[in-house]
Amino acid sequence: MDEDPFLRMSGVRKEFPGVVANDDVDFSVRRGEIHGLLGENGAGKSTLMKVLYGLYDADGGSVHLGGEPLDLDSPQDAIDRGIGMVHQHFKLIPRLSVAENVVLGEREPAGPFRERRGTGGDDGSEESDSWLPDAVRRNRVARALAERFTIGLDASAAEIEALADDYGFDVDVRAPVAELDVGERQRVEILKALYRDVDLLILDEPTAVLTPTEAERLFETLRTLADSGISVIFITHKLAEATAITDRVTVLREGETVGTVETGSVDQAELARLMVGREVLFSLDKERVEPGDPVLETSGLRAEDDRGIEALSGIDLSVRAGEIVGVAGVSGNGQRELAEALAGVRDPTAGAIAVDGRDLSGEPARSFVDAGVSFVPEDRHEYGCAPELSVMHNAALKELRDDRFDDGPFLDYDELARYAEEIVEEFDVRGVHDVREIPAGDLSGGNLQKLILGRELVRDPDLLVAHQPTRGVDVGAIEFLREAILDQRAEGTGTVLISEDLDELFDLSDRLLVIYEGEIVHETTPEAADRERVGMRMTGGVEDGGAPAADADGDAADRAMTDGGGLDPDGATGPYRDAGATARGERR
Amino acid sequence: MNLSVELEAREDVPAWLVYGTPVFTVVGALALSAVALVALSVNPIAAYGTMFVETLTNPFGLRQTATRTVPLVLTGLAVYLPLRAGLWNVGAEGQLYMGAVVGTWIGVNVSLPMVALIPLAILGAGVAGGLWAGIPAYLRAKWDVNEIITTLLLTFVAVQIASYLVRGPMQGGLGNIPGSAELLDAAKYPTIPVLEVHAGFLVALLAVAATAILVARTRMGFEVTFVGSNPLAAAQAGMSTFRVYLFVFLVGGAFAGIGGFSEISGVQGRLRPAFSPDYGFTAIPIALLGRNGAVRVLLAAVFFAVLFVGGSRLEVSYGVPAALVDVIQALVILCLITAEFFKRYSVDVELAAESAPADGEPGGAA
Numbered sequence: 001m002d003e004d005p006f007l008r009m010s011g012v013r014k015e016f017p018g019v020v021a022n023d024d025v026d027f028s029v030r031r032g033e034i035h036g037l038l039g040e041n042g043a044g045k046s047t048l049m050k051v052l053y054g055l056y057d058a059d060g061g062s063v064h065l066g067g068e069p070l071d072l073d074s075p076q077d078a079i080d081r082g083i084g085m086v087h088q089h090f091k092l093i094p095r096l097s098v099a100e101n102v103v104l105g106e107r108e109p110a111g112p113f114r115e116r117r118g119t120g121g122d123d124g125s126e127e128s129d130s131w132l133p134d135a136v137r138r139n140r141v142a143r144a145l146a147e148r149f150t151i152g153l154d155a156s157a158a159e160i161e162a163l164a165d166d167y168g169f170d171v172d173v174r175a176p177v178a179e180l181d182v183g184e185r186q187r188v189e190i191l192k193a194l195y196r197d198v199d200l201l202i203l204d205e206p207t208a209v210l211t212p213t214e215a216e217r218l219f220e221t222l223r224t225l226a227d228s229g230i231s232v233i234f235i236t237h238k239l240a241e242a243t244a245i246t247d248r249v250t251v252l253r254e255g256e257t258v259g260t261v262e263t264g265s266v267d268q269a270e271l272a273r274l275m276v277g278r279e280v281l282f283s284l285d286k287e288r289v290e291p292g293d294p295v296l297e298t299s300g301l302r303a304e305d306d307r308g309i310e311a312l313s314g315i316d317l318s319v320r321a322g323e324i325v326g327v328a329g330v331s332g333n334g335q336r337e338l339a340e341a342l343a344g345v346r347d348p349t350a351g352a353i354a355v356d357g358r359d360l361s362g363e364p365a366r367s368f369v370d371a372g373v374s375f376v377p378e379d380r381h382e383y384g385c386a387p388e389l390s391v392m393h394n395a396a397l398k399e400l401r402d403d404r405f406d407d408g409p410f411l412d413y414d415e416l417a418r419y420a421e422e423i424v425e426e427f428d429v430r431g432v433h434d435v436r437e438i439p440a441g442d443l444s445g446g447n448l449q450k451l452i453l454g455r456e457l458v459r460d461p462d463l464l465v466a467h468q469p470t471r472g473v474d475v476g477a478i479e480f481l482r483e484a485i486l487d488q489r490a491e492g493t494g495t496v497l498i499s500e501d502l503d504e505l506f507d508l509s510d511r512l513l514v515i516y517e518g519e520i521v522h523e524t525t526p527e528a529a530d531r532e533r534v535g536m537r538m539t540g541g542v543e544d545g546g547a548p549a550a551d552a553d554g555d556a557a558d559r560a561m562t563d564g565g566g567l568d569p570d571g572a573t574g575p576y577r578d579a580g581a582t583a584r585g586e587r588r
Numbered sequence: 589m590n591l592s593v594e595l596e597a598r599e600d601v602p603a604w605l606v607y608g609t610p611v612f613t614v615v616g617a618l619a620l621s622a623v624a625l626v627a628l629s630v631n632p633i634a635a636y637g638t639m640f641v642e643t644l645t646n647p648f649g650l651r652q653t654a655t656r657t658v659p660l661v662l663t664g665l666a667v668y669l670p671l672r673a674g675l676w677n678v679g680a681e682g683q684l685y686m687g688a689v690v691g692t693w694i695g696v697n698v699s700l701p702m703v704a705l706i707p708l709a710i711l712g713a714g715v716a717g718g719l720w721a722g723i724p725a726y727l728r729a730k731w732d733v734n735e736i737i738t739t740l741l742l743t744f745v746a747v748q749i750a751s752y753l754v755r756g757p758m759q760g761g762l763g764n765i766p767g768s769a770e771l772l773d774a775a776k777y778p779t780i781p782v783l784e785v786h787a788g789f790l791v792a793l794l795a796v797a798a799t800a801i802l803v804a805r806t807r808m809g810f811e812v813t814f815v816g817s818n819p820l821a822a823a824q825a826g827m828s829t830f831r832v833y834l835f836v837f838l839v840g841g842a843f844a845g846i847g848g849f850s851e852i853s854g855v856q857g858r859l860r861p862a863f864s865p866d867y868g869f870t871a872i873p874i875a876l877l878g879r880n881g882a883v884r885v886l887l888a889a890v891f892f893a894v895l896f897v898g899g900s901r902l903e904v905s906y907g908v909p910a911a912l913v914d915v916i917q918a919l920v921i922l923c924l925i926t927a928e929f930f931k932r933y934s935v936d937v938e939l940a941a942e943s944a945p946a947d948g949e950p951g952g953a954a
Binding site: 343344345364365366367368369370375377382383384385386387388389393396397398400401405409410411413 | 801805806807809810811813814817818820821822823824825826827828
């Protein structure tokens with residue numbers, strides 16, 4: 001392939017009982033390039049990278065880094081060889097601060113034992129401001145003990161802060177990780193790798209939790225890193241990212257290399273075809289649905305986050321039957337609390353929630369479920385399912401109390417299994433040969449999400465609250481999930497779609513709201529929306545230039561419409577129409 | 589020569605390991621205990637022969653085993669059921685004592701025919717044990733107070749309450765020796781014909797069957813299992829963790845309470861202070877060994893009953909301290925934890941002839 005690649009993996013084979021995860025995979029990365037590794041879930045991307053990172057032993061094949069064979073027994077070996085990895089599932093310790101997490105395993109000894117940074121080894125010690133005599137400080141035994149038994153976070157914190165600033169990350173390095181939201185935690189993961197002076201950085205779907213703006217910033221960062229000679233492997237199944245950021249792309253499918261292409265020479269449709277093995281529809285068939293009566297109405301909804309800080313500050317929201325209301329926003333602006341409050345999982349501190357005209361404020365989650373509210377939580381494993389229990393247990397979760405599962409005083413497990421099989425069948429959940437045997441946690445992300453969405457939709461809910469329903473799943477599954485949501489819209493389900501993926505929101509929503517710091521700050525429709533304006537509102541910005549008064553009016557109109565719950569969107573957002581046309585032009 | 593040990597996280601656990609764990613655990617614990625026996629100059633094979641074969645081959649040993657099984661399996665269920673819901677009831681001993689106190693009071697003071705008195709005493713003992721477990725359950729369900737601490741500490745309270753009662757208000761029949769009056773004959777379990785074991789054994793078997801059906805066949809059992817696996821997802825689906833937590837503790841505590849009354853009614857005849865040889869604590873390894881089902885809890889309880897009976901036999905025949913039973917129990921728990929580790933990791937031990945260059949520690953070189 002390449003004459004002299006920095007990393008060359010050839011003929012890599014990795015088998016698990018019953019599955020060949022990597023079958024004779026060839027993969028090579030040049031120095032200083034951003035190389036996309038593209039493939040559906042289960043295509044073998046993660047396995048290949050785990051082999052590279054020393055987490056798995058390959059069953060066959062060879063790996064060369066910088067011309068030398070790479071034989072890794074553990075991630076520590078990989079780190080020593082200058083390979084860094086940012087995992088999809090965070091490997092952070094919530095109780096520790098950001099700085100402590102970053103230096104884990106790489107910590108500095110306490111101040112007095114430290115050499116001066118940047119002055120190069122022992123030469124600098126004369127100028128050191130340490131109160132310890134040099135003889136002690138430079139003694140190897142003392143140094144070794146200090147490295148083991150003392151920890152100096154002061155220097156690290158400052159250093160990490162500088163590092164974070166360099167790369168445009170906005171993180172409080174002294175805050176405990178537990179207090180950070182998902183997006184911030186990811187940034188800590190990236191910082192962790194950067195702190196270790198890597199030559200090769202592997203990022204496993206890094207943008208899954210980032211906002212578009214943050215993703216842009218990350219891309220710039222990665223570009224800077226690549227320009228400075230670091231090779232970046234960017235695992236993704238988002239085609240837009242692959243084309244936007246990478247120099248070359250290697251596509252994997254079913255454990256085999258489909259090919260490596262120069263990014264400039266292909267378009268997204270071609271990549272999608274390589275990845276899925278068939279044509280993928282990009283435009284969804286969104287039929288016109290006449291919205292019906294309101295299924296959800298909230299007024300002055302307030303809620304606190306887990307720390308007891310107000311996260312929702314008076315949300316007025318109305319969703320009608322057959323309508324999809326998109327909620328855009330940067331992660332951590334109250335989306336999670338909004339979703340949970342609407343699903344009855346989080347008790348609001350003030351305000352009212354009415355479903356189908358019935359006030360459910362203060363009622364337990366069960367009342368919401370019984371009232372026909374379905375909920376797709378943001379985190380599949382944490383809230384969406386019990387990973388250790390069978391597909392059957394998880395599929396039947398919401399309808400458990402239904403009469404059809406009665407068998408005298410007992411629960412009819414055969415009926416439960418049939419019910420689960422129906423969902424598996426209808427929602428194309430793959431990898432399930434026996435619903436009673438396979439634990440839900442064994443399903444790939446996309447299939448698990450299909451199971452969860454299927455479970456929520458098969459009940460024919462009046463209201464669907466979907467929080468990031470397609471986060472971290474592959475193109476084929478995204479297409480399926482979005483179509484399922486649209487089909488349900490045609491059945492008259494009202495949907496609140498909370499997402500950080502603007503494409504998704506623009507494709508699916510009938511109306512689009514922007515949430516910022518717990519308030520709805522903007523309302524528009526996909527047809528009329530200006531992406532830039534939406535993006536700006538997501539980050540709390542107001543229009544630069546133009547008359548502020550007009551802007552305020554626009555907002556007032558937007559609010560009024562939220563309250564009204566369904567004026568004709570085209571009429572209400574007329575003033576933005578021109579801008580909307582431009583925005584559509586920009587979108588592919 | 590260099591010994592290298594490699595650990596690799598398992599992708600999936602082989603079936604033989606899943607099902608074999610309790611067996612390996614027991615065999616491992618016995619093998620390790622053999623070291624203690626050898627140290628006491630006792631032939632472990634002969635000793636285990638006495639402990640197990642002799643106990644299980646003569647009618648007296650079998651009867652004793654069955655009798656011992658009753659409180660063990662009932663307290664075992666008291667730990668097992670909350671464990672299904674992800675909670676630790678380490679206070680089955682306290683619930684056992686409370687059940688024994690109330691059951692004894694009824695059995696001493698209420699004159700009714702046997703068919704009414706025994707069920708009434710069982711009910712009273714169950715309610716007492718359930719309520720005693722209900723306190724930590726409520727604290728946990730409502731305020732998220734760690735149930736391990738509350739159940740454990742309430743045990744000591746219960747033991748002291750019983751100890752006070754048999755020296756004060758409930759003392760009777762033995763002069764100055766602490767102990768309650770003897771139970772009325774109508775409150776004593778009849779002996780099951782043929783088996784020649786007191787009727788508490790039947791009660792215990794019924795409790796096992798009820799628990800097995802409850803967990804595997806009912807909606808409540810489904811909810812208990814789901815809450816135990818992921819309480820957040822369960823809450824999201826409208827299940828009430830509050831209800832589930834209270835339920836498992838109330839029912840579990842009731843089983844332990846009935847176990848306490850059964851021991852008084854079927855074996856001891858009167859309530860004495862410290863009447864239980866830590867049945868409620870032995871229940872913890874029993875529930876751990878049998879955590880995959882109520883019937884396994886029964887099997888584990890039988891195993892520990894054999895240990896109890898065989899252990900005292902060993903003491904008589906070989907002069908081995910009965911504390912050896914405690915040693916075996918402790919080793920069972922340690923082996924269980926070890927087995928969990930092997931379930932998660934596969935271990936490769938390699939003996940390399942050539943030693944790899946060791947990382948030079950700067951400290952060592954100086």
